[in-house]
Amino acid sequence: MENRTKHLFLTGFCLAQVMAFAPQVFAQESAERDDRPLIEPDVKPVPVNEALIDTENFEIGGFLGVINIEDFESSFVYGGKLTYHLSESFFFEAGIGFAEGGETSFENLAGNVQVLTDSEREYRYYNINLGYNLLPGQAFFSENYAFNTNFYLIAGAGATDFGGDTRFTVNAGAGYQVLLTDSLAIDIGVRQHYYRIDVVGAEKTSMNTEIRTGLSVFF
16 A cells, blocks of 8 residues: 555656646747748859959050041051059059041042042050049859959040141040959940041041950959
8 A cells, every 4th residue: 555655656746747847848849940930941152253353453455446537437446555553443544556547538539639648547546544433343144153344434635646747635435344354354445536637628626436345464
């Protein structure tokens, strides 16, 4: 009888302990379940390789394109540039370009008449410009590659050798640059060149439009 009483007492004591700790266990499990999202997204980070300018402040490059020499047709143009980046926004650029003027409409109609000699048709300009990176950004070509880009404005002054004379020239334009690596970039741009000329009649302001693309290296 005594053993049975002890057995019942121990059984009751164990049940009391279980009932005392059970709510805490269930509350902990419930809290853990509440912390887990209902739907766990399967998201994997994708590494992006960016082309960045590190500490290279100088840029040297070449370009080619088409320039419309007013009254003297459109011609192939080529040249080079040297750029110094003052900051992420501003830069100085020194450039030189070469082309050759065509024939005027008067020369085409008159036959053997020549307004300029062959040497006078050689077109060369050189200038110093100040540029401003207006809209720096990024261009994504795939899930794995992103390239830094710059949409910039540029303007400056220099000179143009054409028609047997050297003429003071003002130029302005815009461009779009894509940084392929930390030292290589491609560029597409438009420039307008303004100077005074009197070769085909009264003196006037000649406006020559240039469209070009180029490749440059940072160092």
